[in-house]
Every structure is written in C-alpha cells, then in structure tokens.
Amino acid sequence: MEFLRTPYAQIQVKDGILYFTYLPISNFNIQIAKQVVADRLKVQGEISYPILCDIRQLNFPDLEARRYLAIEGSILTKAVAYLNSPTSDHLTHFFVRVDQPVVPTKLCTSQDEALEFLNAFVK
C-alpha cells in the first residue's frame, strides 16, 4: 500500500519520500494523533522515509497530541519537512522549538524547499 486517504490525512509514497498532507481537523487531540501515526505506519510497512508534512490546512494539535507526534510520531521517519504558509508558520515554529521532535526537522514555505531538504535523506 503506497497511498491512503483517511478522514485526517492523505498519505502517499513517491520517489522515496512520504507525502503526508493533513486535512482540516477540528479538534486535534491525542486519539487523533495516535490514529494519524498508525495510519502512516500502515502505509510504510517497515520502511523509514523522509516525510513531507503539509500542514497548511491543519488546526494546531493540543498539548498531549503534540507531545505524541513529537516522539511516537518520529517512528520510522528519517526527517520531516513541515510545509506551511509564511503567515501561519509561527505555531509550527513553536512545535519544533518546544515539543522538539527527535528527528531532523525543517520548516518550509514551499514544496521545492522541502524536497531539497528531504532529498538528502533519500537512499
């Protein structure tokens, strides 16, 4: 399985990169965070990928969800590029700085910038 669409995200593997596009989530709590990670792992099997995480439509997760995404959300990830709009990147900045994901992370405002960062992690 290299493509999955759930109520929360669209997940696709292409050219060694996992594209994870969040859909709008009204109340992003720990249960949703767990489901989101589980869905991603199902697509991946046992393979680690660099991840392009498009969060332009995402509402900010609550504290418990953020903690979960920062740690458990790092399973089978080589690196994450968060793609966000320039006007709303401050909350992503907060997540990266405060919740401190345990894999290399970059905040990007264009897909090209994100892919340039992630390509270094593609085998």
Place this chain on the structure above:
Amino acid sequence: MKNSGEDIRYENLRNMILELAIGNFAHRFQPEGYQDHIEKLGLMLNLLAEELSGFFIHPGSFGLKELADPYVFMMDSELKISGVNRRFTDLLKYSRSDLIGNPITDFMTEQTIDYLTDHLKAHSKTQQTFSPIRLLISFISNYGNIMECWGYCHLLQSANGMYYFFRGLPIIEKNDPIDPSKNIDQNSDITDASSFRTLQFQADILRVRKVHQYILLNLHQSLPPIPVMARQFNLNEFKLKKGFKELYNTTIFKFHLERRLEMAKVMIKNTPASLKIVAKKYGFRNYSHFSKVFKTKHGKKPSYYKKKRN
C-alpha cells in the same frame, strides 16, 4: 529602517515566548526604552517568567542546601574574631592566625561594616536569641577580591558576655576593584544575590531538560551511567537524579525504558516488523529480556499484539 527594527523587536518577543514555553524562565526580553505595546508586552513577559520560575519546583528540590559547605566564624561583642572554620579561611585566603583576635571589620567592605554594625546594634538591644538575623556580607579576601556571602548571625550569651556566631554561604566572587565611594544600595544587592541563585537553579532545570531530550534521542540504545551523563551535562549526580525525578516524576532509567516500550508497542501494533527487529531497534539486548519487561509494562507479551495485528 523603522519596520526592520520593529520586526527585530517582534522577533525578540516571540523568542521570549518560546523560551518560556521550554521552561527557560531565566530568559528575559531586553527593554529598549520605547513606550509602546511591544515593550509593555515584553516587560509583562519578564514578570511572567519571574512568577513562573517559582511555581513549579522549589530550589530545595535540587538539594542546594545539602550541597553547600557553610563558612562559620564567631566574634565577641567588640567584633573581634574568636573562632573560624576551615571553609572561612579558605574563602578569605587568610590563615587562622591572621584572622583570630582581629576585628572582623578589617575583612569587610565599608558598606558592609556600616550595615553590619547597625544590624548588630539593633539585635543586641532586643537581646533576642531565638532567631538568627540574615545578612548580606561583602568580605575582602587576602587577594583583594570581594566575596559576597549570605550570613546568618546568632546571638550567644555566655558568662563572659555576648558572642556572635555566623554561618553562611558565598554567593559569587567579584573581581571588581574596591570602590568605597560607590554607594551600594543594600536592598538592590540582596536582589542581585537572589537573582543569581534563581538563575543558577534555573540553569540546572534547563540542563535536566536537556538530559530528557538526550534520552529521547537515544531510545535505540543503552544510556551511559549516571556519572557520565552528569559530567556530559555539567550537573552533579545528585542534581541530575533528584532534578529529573522532580521534573518528570520518574527516574532516568525508568523513563528511558518506558519510552522504549511505548515506541515498541506502537511499532508492533502498526507495522509488520518482526519482534526481534523491534527489540533490537529499541536497544534491548535480546528478545527474551524485551518480552519480559514488555509484559511487566503492558500486561501482555509483545507476541499478543503481534498476533492481534495479524
């Protein structure tokens, strides 16, 4: 130019918020003398940082008292030194014979002499011996350095008259030349000393938080022994162990183990990876050990979740 300057100030504001969010209550927004909302908000955040720093953990949790080695000296009613401990001679870089029999005022800044004599006079009048008075004393060492120290003074009454018994701790060694003309406000000195202690304590918290992050980055392998980690993060072992327990309500190794077991469970439940591979991925020496601790934590063996997934 104006916009660029304003952007920098907004950035400083944002940075202050981020520092607070990661628990760095020692960070401060630097005021620049503007009378605008950015400045006001920055200053309010500084206040918030001060308030927050006292909320979560008491400095005693880091064992500050237990770690200290106090200086002790005694003087008679004429303020002549009648006894000292080794810590005191080491601190002032004088021999015991240099100190004993001489007035304590020979080893203090002028401001401290006035401050001390005023307090002792008031203390002697009341003749109260049940509680010590707390003083901030600036000693002058044999090398000319100023040693700022907290001191607790106890009034002792004996058949030969009154004695003053001092015990305390150094705060910081200043290398500034002594300037008697400098009018030091004692209240502000006390605030500075208090700030220093608070900053020291907060620096320790930040170091413990870094250890926490280090553990999360090393879930795939065993941790080094506590003494090694303590050296690596510039903490003593006591502060590391006690501080971690206070902040995270668990021990370092238990936290490391539990995080690995949580990660392993997520992986077993959601991926086809073999149990041996999962055990190896999270640094367990063999599957048998992994299975045993996994069952203790989750109540079921890893194979239960594996079968359930299949």
